[in-house]
Each structure stands twice: as structure tokens, then as C-alpha cells.
Amino acid sequence: MEDQHIKRKLAAILAADVAGYSRLMSHDEEGTLRRLKEHIGDLAEPRIAAHQGRIVKRTGDGLLVDFASAVEAVRCALAIQSGMADRNRTAPESGRIEFRIGINLGDVIIEGEDIYGDGVNVAARLESIAEPGAIFVSRAVRDSVRDKLEVVLEDLGERPVKNIARPVRVFRIGRAEGAGPGSMPVASRGGGQWPICATH
Amino acid sequence: MEDQHIKRKLAAILAADVAGYSRLMSHDEEGTLRRLKEHIGDLAEPRIAAHQGRIVKRTGDGLLVDFASAVEAVRCALAIQSGMADRNRTAPESGRIEFRIGINLGDVIIEGEDIYGDGVNVAARLESIAEPGAIFVSRAVRDSVRDKLEVVLEDLGERPVKNIARPVRVFRIGRAEGAGPGSMPVASRGGGQWPICATH
Numbered sequence: 001m002e003d004q005h006i007k008r009k010l011a012a013i014l015a016a017d018v019a020g021y022s023r024l025m026s027h028d029e030e031g032t033l034r035r036l037k038e039h040i041g042d043l044a045e046p047r048i049a050a051h052q053g054r055i056v057k058r059t060g061d062g063l064l065v066d067f068a069s070a071v072e073a074v075r076c077a078l079a080i081q082s083g084m085a086d087r088n089r090t091a092p093e094s095g096r097i098e099f100r101i102g103i104n105l106g107d108v109i110i111e112g113e114d115i116y117g118d119g120v121n122v123a124a125r126l127e128s129i130a131e132p133g134a135i136f137v138s139r140a141v142r143d144s145v146r147d148k149l150e151v152v153l154e155d156l157g158e159r160p161v162k163n164i165a166r167p168v169r170v171f172r173i174g175r176a177e178g179a180g181p182g183s184m185p186v187a188s189r190g191g192g193q194w195p196i197c198a199t200h
Numbered sequence: 201m202e203d204q205h206i207k208r209k210l211a212a213i214l215a216a217d218v219a220g221y222s223r224l225m226s227h228d229e230e231g232t233l234r235r236l237k238e239h240i241g242d243l244a245e246p247r248i249a250a251h252q253g254r255i256v257k258r259t260g261d262g263l264l265v266d267f268a269s270a271v272e273a274v275r276c277a278l279a280i281q282s283g284m285a286d287r288n289r290t291a292p293e294s295g296r297i298e299f300r301i302g303i304n305l306g307d308v309i310i311e312g313e314d315i316y317g318d319g320v321n322v323a324a325r326l327e328s329i330a331e332p333g334a335i336f337v338s339r340a341v342r343d344s345v346r347d348k349l350e351v352v353l354e355d356l357g358e359r360p361v362k363n364i365a366r367p368v369r370v371f372r373i374g375r376a377e378g379a380g381p382g383s384m385p386v387a388s389r390g391g392g393q394w395p396i397c398a399t400h
Binding site for chain 2: 071105106107118144
């Protein structure tokens with residue numbers, strides 16, 4: 001009677017890849033591969049682990065990561081982009097690598113270690129339209145984090161997304177001026193966190 | 201540097217309670233309690249288990265349930281409301297019990313077995329404004345299920361919610377005419393489910 005064989009879960013999906021990867025590779029294949037491996041091993045993976053993310057898939061120049069929390073996914077993305085900016089400051093211009101990151105929130109289908117569905121596709125599309133060094137998120141992610149993190153959100157309007165029927169409302173997210181490296185949470189505007197059924 | 205001691209997760213939160221509970225109790229205390237116990241034990245709990253929900257809290261006349269998937273939370277709510285309608289058809293008018301149900305999706309804080317945060321409060325508020333027998337959901341839930349279930353969604357507009365800074369966009373959700381009892385999923389409008397990074 002119901003599709004009990006399909007297992008679903010809510011997930012914040014982070015897609016990241018290297019901007020201009022083919023150009024970098026054509027310019028310095030071995031150097032680019034070595035640097036990318038260092039950035040992923042020394043920066044991205046420890047940050048992903050610290051924010052309880054799970055790497056679902058690795059591509060040549062990118063990652064697809066599954067987070068249980070949108071807040072943790074955004075914190076992780078901010079930490080990676082800020083870490084990459086630091087690393088690039090001391091690198092020769094020709095050796096600079098920049099990531100594009102997209103984050104979406106969706107009710108995805110789980111099959112073993114894999115996740116599927118529109119929610120995953122939208123994350124990949126957000127990443128593909130993000131500028132180098134930027135983080136693009138969907139409205140669902142924006143709504144989940146805006147009162148919980150000191151971030152600046154810029155509404156980029158609706159964008160058509162290939163293979164997705166509805167346009168996706170896109171936001172660029174960045175650390176607020178003066179916010180610490182850990183993007184400290186601010187007090188909820190509702191007056192703090194409320195216990196469940198406080199007034200029931 | 202970061203609030204690693206706070207654990208978060210995305211959850212679909214279902215709040216349910218009995219409409220007019222005080223009135224029912226004042227009219228027939230023992231009968232109401234007995235019937236409510238039957239409805240919860242024979243109908244609600246098995247449906248919640250079938251949809252992988254976890255009962256977080258029980259109140260005198262209600263439940264707070266945590267689901268990993270918004271699709272499963274809505275399926276569960278539809279099954280409970282449809283089961284209650286069936287049961288009420290054969291019950292004497294004075295013995296009819298109706299549930300109000302609210303479902304929200306949020307990035308909640310977990311502490312042991314409990315969940316906290318605005319996401320939980322909004323679910324409770326959605327339930328408190330729902331009509332007897334109805335299911336009210338937030339926009340995030342609407343967005344997560346509308347292409348995945350055969351449901352009718354009615355936009356009730358924005359409603360102010362006590363202790364929550366922003367008004368909440370409220371939708372009434374029901375089974376589509378002709379849809380089976382299990383609210384079978386329809387094909388995704390994007391042309392089915394896509395594998396991760398299909399075009400990467």
C-alpha cells in the first residue's frame with residue numbers, strides 16, 4: 001500500500017568543486033593535483049568531520065557531502081571558504097585554487113551509502129552557478145540558518161535549474177562583518193530557544 | 201571557537217492533539233480517556249512506527265513526534281486523519297474524537313531524547329490553529345512534499361506566531377481526490393529521480 005521500500009531523510013547537501021579546474025590542470029597538471037589533494041586533506045576533510053558531515057561522493061575536483069543539519073553545513077562551508085582564502089593569500093597567483101560551493105536542503109532518498117533526488121540535483125546546480133570562492137544556498141537553507149548564524153544573505157532571485165520543474169530561489173551567503181571565524185550563533189529573535197510544547 | 205557542544209539535526213516535527221479535549225472530558229471523562237487511549241494505541245502509534253517516527257513527548261491529549269523525513273511525516277499524518285475519520289463514522293456523535301495536526305521542518309537542537317528550538321514551536325503553533333481533523337504545515341514542508349505525494353495544498357497565507365519573530369506561511373494539506381489510502385508518490389516532474397552529480 002505504501003512505498004516502504006524507499007527510505008527517505010531530510011539532509012543538507014553540500015556540493016563543492018574547483019572553479020576553472022580544466023584551465024588549472026592544463027596549466028600545471030601535477031602541481032594542481034598536489035595542491036588540490038592538500039586542500040582537501042588538510043582543510044576540507046577535517047572541517048567536514050568537525051561539522052558531522054559525511055562525504056557521499058568524490059569527483060575529480062569535487063565533493064558531495066551529506067549533513068544532518070543545515071546550520072552545520074553552512075558553518076562548514078564558511079570555514080572551508082575562509083580557510084581557502086587564507087591559503088591563497090600566501091600562494092603564487094598561478095597556484096591559487098578556489099572552490100565553488102552550493103548547499104540545498106531536501107527530503108532525499110537513501111540507498112545504502114548513496115543519496116538521490118531533486119534535493120541533490122539542486123545542490124549541484126547551486127554549486128555550478130556560484131562564483132569562485134562563493135557559497136550559494138537555496139531558500140530552505142536560508143530559512144534554516146538566518147536566525148541562528150551571523151551571516152549576510154544576498155537574495156539573487158529565482159533561477160531556472162535544468163531538469164527541475166520549478167525555478168530555485170538562490171541566496172549568496174557569507175560571514176557577517178565582525179563575526180568570528182566560527183560564525184558564532186546569535187540569540188534567536190524569538191527570545192532564545194524554547195522548550196518543546198512550552199505552553200501546551 | 202564553535203558551538204560543538206550543541207548538536208543539531210534537520211527534522212520534520214509533527215504535533216498532534218485532541219480538538220475540544222476539555223469539553224469532551226467534562227462530558228465523559230472515563231469514556232474520553234478510554235477512547236483516546238485506543239485511538240493512540242491502535243491507530244496513531246502503529247502509523248508512527250510504520251513511517252519511522254519517534255515519539256518525543258506525550259501530553260495528556262497529544263503527541264510530539266520526530267521524523268527523519270517530511271514525506272514520511274505527511275504520509276503518517278494523512279493515515280492518522282483518514283483512520284480517525286473511519287473510526288468516527290461508526291462512533292456515536294458524543295464519542296467522536298478529532299485530532300488537529302501541525303507539521304514543521306526545522307534545524308532543531310537535540311539533547312538526549314529531547315528536541316528544542318523554533319522548529320518545534322512552529323509545529324505546535326501550526327497544530328493549535330488547525331481545524332479538527334485537519335493537517336496544517338509550513339512552507340518548508342509544502343516544498344518538501346508537493347512533487348512527491350498526491351496531495352492537495354491550500355495556501356492559507358502568513359500567520360503571526362507567538363514568540364516567533366517572523367510570520368509563518370501556513371498550508372492546509374489533504375489527500376488528493378482519487379489518491380489511494382497510502383498517498384502514492386507521483387513521478388517527479390523533473391523526469392524521475394536523478395542520480396547524484398549525474399551531469400558532473
